[in-house]
Amino acid sequence: MSDFQYLFSPLKVGKNELPNRIICAPHNTLYPRGSDQEIFYLRRRAEGGAGTIILASTKAAPSIDRPLPPQNIFTDEGIADTKKTVDALHEAGAKVLVELTVMPGWEGNPQPSHDMPYATGTMRTATTEELDELMDYYVQAIANCEKAGADGVDVYAACGFALHVLFDNRLFGERDDKYGDGVAVISDIVTRARALVSPEFIIALDLNVDEEFLGGITLDEGVEAARAICSTGAVDLLIVDAQQVKNQEGYLHYPSSYVPQALSMYACAAVREAVDIPVVGTHHINTCELAEQLIQEGQCDAVSMCRALIADPEMPNKAKRGENEDIRGCIGDCEACFGRFITGFQVGCSVNPDAGFEYLGDPFAPAETKKKVLVVGGGLSGMEAAYTAAMRGHTVTxxxxxxxxGGYVNVQAALPGLGDRGDIVRWYETQLAKAGVEILLNTEATPETLKSGGFDAHVLATGAIFAKNGISEHYLLPIPGHEADNVLTPEDVLAGKEVGEHVVVYDCTNYLVGPGIAEMLADQGKQVDLITYEAQIAKSLEPCYVNRAASMAVLPKVNYIPDTAVLGIEANTLTVRNRYTLDETEIDSVDTVVLATSRPPQDQLYLAVKDDLAEVYEIGDARCPQMASMQMFAATQAGRAIGKQL
Structure with a gap:
């Protein structure tokens, strides 16, 4: 048992009590409300030790919104759907709050001010009467949450949603009617709602208290506003956000491994000193040890955790039992969770292939016929395939x-800002040993070893490596001069091959490895030119804002040349061409060129044995390399799928 003095103790909230200090943060999964998919997903987190679950993005009022599932609390159907999920989570022992949201300014809806910068386009200003109606909906929605059986409500006033817009009118546009006073607006909502619900019903408020960087409310003003709202006596729990306007600060709202942990705690600690109700800390709190420390130091009374519980829903229970080696940590890539949601796909996880698929049943159901299985390749796909097959009872090598x-994960984990990715390799090494998988390192498979090995099934996860010829989706022929000794790949650099003082890194993958190599070499004191064919680095990660966080880390250290193709390499001179002006120029005195342009599959082994073996499968990058966003998600999913098929 690990020594957690605070984290797993109950928390008194108003006239209610939370089982512990771990709250599963609201995060929109795009799983329909009340569906088996949502219920099994959230129940797994409750059973894993999260004492409180917040149901995300529940519409408080009708609106033409983003294309989200019909999860609302203002219709009888919405209340009934919510009750299905609430009842299931209560059976798992969790308390349940419902997050209420309204997104202003989408597809013609009026918004609190036509000056608001958040919306897609600028919609007309809502009238006082329209906002009166919206506030009535909010009050009734809070009462409806209790009708659905929830233990409480999370009134969301952050991230550019309707109540945040009214709360921080300096940032989103001022009004000259009663809705120009955001503190009074929120105070009125919670006070009216308190009169409609039972004393035990928890009214939580999620408040964004610092947007000074964008020109909005300052921290001092936010703390005073929180104090004023809480003085009404209608709020039982305060969730504190800071710097969370999605379009402008999305890289902080969806914090990747480039972003510091516990990044809103400075604001949370300031608010906690000013109010007399429990305060919840949020954003990038990824371990129980960090959560315990924050509570112990008095910065917060509880923590709201999201991606750590997506990656391992059993994390709280494992930490409590002292089983840290079995915790599958969040690697902070944001690609399969928020990246999928933002692009209209249901939430998954790069390292947890079960996330979102819990309703399909036990992935480790015993195989009907036990087989002797050989997996070739120890990257993500291979490790997951071996693990799943072994857990199903097969004998696996x-x-x-x-x-x-580790394979390609090791390449990424060696780079600045991406070190967290190595944790998934550690986790697999531990779990493969426990599952009884025989691991043969420094052993290269050949057609002869496969044909003579006596295995019943063969899974080839031989991966992909960066091409040295410079071929890319933008330039389909080899770059002249790529054969030179001073032309390297990212793998060459990480293997310790000599790199000169003036380096050009040419990246066409729209991902993080090329920029990461550039940053690493710059940190070593090299003069680095980073060339990308696109107008920005890591373009594939733009939807989840990781490219911005990466750019903030990389670009101050290098000479960045966007929108450019490398046409040729001759000795120490590169010929390059701007993709728009078509102007050709030369870069002189280049000691080393690093090409991160494509990753062709290493499919030679599969092609050599596919007709000679009765049961052979090719998976992961060996079958279809994923160069950009969601490559880790694709890898673990491929491994899980073949492991279940065997």
């Missing part, structure tokens, strides 16, 4: 030609 498992 995992063969890896390198001295350690």
């Amino acid at each position: 995992l063969m890896e030609k390198d001295s350690r498992l």
Whole structure:
């Protein structure tokens, strides 16, 4: 048992009590409200030790909104759907709050001010009467949450949603009617709602108290506003946000591994000193040890955790039992969770292939026929395939030609800002050993070893490597001069090959490895030119804002040349061409060129044995390399799928 003095103790909230200090933060999964998919997903987190679950993005009022599931609390159907999920989570022992949201300014809806910068386009200003109606909906929605059986409500006034817009009118546009006083507006909502619900019903408020960077409310003003609202006596729990306007500060709202942990705690600690109700800390709190520390230091009374519980819903229970080696940590890539949601796909996880698929049943159901299985390749796909197959009862051997498992993950984890990715390799190493998988390192598979090995099934996860010829989706022929000794790939650099003082990194993958190599070399004191064919680095990660966080880390250290193709390499001179002006120029005195342009599959082994073996499968990057966003999600999903198929 680990020593947690605070985290797993109950928390008194108003006239109610939370089982512990871990709250599963609201996050829109695009799973329909009340569906088996949502229920099984959230129930797994409740059973794993999260004492409180907040149901995300529940519409408080009708609106033409983003294309989200019909999860509302203002219709009888919405109340009934919510009750299905609430009842299931109560059976799992969790308390349940319902997050209420309204998104202003979408597809012709009026918004509090036509000056608001958040909306897609600028919609007309809502009338006083329209906002009166919206406030009535909010009050009734709070009461409806209790009708649905919830233990409380999370009134969301952050991230550019309707109540945040009214609360921070300096940032989103001032009004000259009663809705120009955001503190009074929110105070009125919670006071009216308190009169409609039972004393035990928890009214929580999620408040964004610092937007000074964008020109909005300052922290001092936010703290005073929180104090004023809480003085009404209608609010039982305060969730504190800071710097969370999505379009402008999305890289903080969806914090990647480039962003510091517990990044809103400075604001949370300031608010906690000013109010007399429990305060919840949020954003990038990824371990129980960090959560315990924050509570112990008095910065907050509870923590709201999201991606750590997506990656491992059993994290709280494992931490409480002292089983830290079994915790599958969040790697902070944001790609399969928020990245999928923002692009209209249901939430998944790069490292947890079960996330969102819990309703399909036990992925480790015993195989009807036990087999002797060989997995070739110890990258993500291979490790997951070996793990799933072994957990289903097969006898599994995992063969890896390198001295350690990890494959392409190791390339990423060696780079600045991406070190967290190595944790998933650690987790697999631990779990594969516990599952009884025989691991053969420094062992390269050949057609002969496969044909003579006596295995019943063969899974080839031989991966992909960066091409040295410079071929990319933008330039389909080899770059002249790529054969030179001073032309390297990212793998070459990480393997310790000599790199000169003036380096050009040419990246066409729209991902993080090319920029990461550039940053690493710049940190070593090299003069680095980073060339990308696109107008920005890591363009594939733009939807989840990771490209902005990466750009803030990389671009101050390098000479960045966007919108450019490398046409040729001759000795120490590169010929390049701007993709728009078509102007050709030369870069002189270049000692080393690093090409991160494409990753062709290493499919030679599969092609050599596919007709000679009765049961052979090719998976992961060996079948279809994922160069950009969601490549880790695709890898773990491929491994899980073949493991279940065997």
